[in-house]
Amino acid sequence: ETGVTQSPTHLIKTRGQQVTLRCSSQSGHNTVSWYQQALGQGPQFIFQYYREEENGRGNFPPRFSGLQFPNYSSELNVNALELDDSALYLCASRPGQGRETQYFGPGTRLLVL
């Protein structure tokens, strides 16, 4: 076990709705990254937070946003859901900002109808 948990495990939404996914990292892990993994694809980097500030972003539109809290939990928010947002959403945490191992959670599987 990596010590990274995510909730919920599965979620079904309809197009246009908003969703919030949650991640709980290990104590002391100040960096959290979120990835989107479409079926049959590798994970794609969405963004990274370090000490509650976004400090890196991939090619995702602004309707993907996040928050990181002092208690090592974080959220991914997606507004105006589109069918192509259906995917497995993974969070990964690590202690600092260097090249340490990133520990992935089990993911939240989102289906947009």
Place this chain on the structure above:
Amino acid sequence: QKEVEQDPGPLSVPEGAIVSLNCTYSNSAFQYFMWYRQYSRKGPELLMYTYSSGNKEDGRFTAQVDKSSKYISLFIRDSQPSDSATYLCAMSATSNFGNEKLTFGTGTRLTIIP
């Protein structure tokens, strides 16, 4: 063209065989190379992490990096049914603060047949 190319498979081999998994990449900035294993309905789990060209061995797993050819490999010796999973290569560039993102291949689905 994708930055990282990986044969999606599927790949099926008999138990005990040597498995070879490969990725090629186009971005010369990639300096750090990883292999992750992902079981069905689970998050990726780090198997191997390498920085320089050459080989790195850990038990039945050997990671090989050839930066001149932009080619990385993972070898699994004495493969076991429990090795059946999707294997993802991932890479990271030496970069400024805040850009340590991982760029993944599509993953190769591997099945070890008992």
